[in-house]
Amino acid sequence: QVQLVESGGGLVQAGGSLRLSCAASGLTLSDYAMGWFRQAPGKEREFVAGIVRSGDRTPYTDSVKGRFTVSRDNAKNTVFLQMISLKPEDTGVYYCATSKWGGRLPPTTSGYDVWGQGTQVTVSS
Numbered sequence: 106q107v108q109l110v111e112s113g114g115g116l117v118q119a120g121g122s123l124r125l126s127c128a129a130s131g132l133t134l135s136d137y138a139m140g141w142f143r144q145a146p147g148k149e150r151e152f153v154a155g156i157v158r159s160g161d162r163t164p165y166t167d168s169v170k171g172r173f174t175v176s177r178d179n180a181k182n183t184v185f186l187q188m189i190s191l192k193p194e195d196t197g198v199y200y201c202a203t204s205k206w207g208g209r210l211p212p213t214t215s216g217y218d219v220w221g222q223g224t225q226v227t228v229s230s
Contacts, residue, residue: 107131107219109201114224117191121228125186127201127221135179138204140217141186143226145197153199154186155210164210168194191228198223 113125127139138157144150154165154175163175174187184201202217204210211217 109203109219109221111199111201111221111224114199114226116227116229119192119228119230121191122187122189123191123226125188125199125201125224125226127184127186129182132203132219134177134182134184134203138206138208138210139175139177139184140202140204140210141175141184142200142202142214142217143195143197144200144223145194148197150200150214152212155204156184157208157210159208162210188226191226193228193230196226196228198225 108130110128117123140155141153142150143153152166153169154173156163156175156177160177172190177184200223201221203219205216205218
């Protein structure tokens with residue numbers, strides 16, 4: 106069974122940090138570029154960060170640049186999202202997903218096919 110499972114979310118004060126994990130089973134993450142998305146209440150799911158198969162390209166949305174870092178450990182079949190200096194506007198459900206397009210990282214959800222169930226991140230002011 107192909108599955109992505111996110112973990113590491115929680116409630117944190119503004120300025121705090123969290124590290125999200127995305128563990129895969131039934132597929133080999135090193136075959137995929139991976140994206141992290143988030144969805145705030147009442148808003149569309151948005152691209153936050155991504156990482157290509159080799160790990161040497163990691164695009165970020167402007168609002169998280171300098172605060173979020175995406176990485177991967179192919180030996181552990183896991184992708185990570187390190188988040189520091191969190192802000193209340195970072196609140197939402199965070200999802201990881203596999204790109205449909207080989208090494209590319211499309212900026213929209215339609216470019217991804219396998220999704221995790223999401224992990225809630227809540228940042229209080």
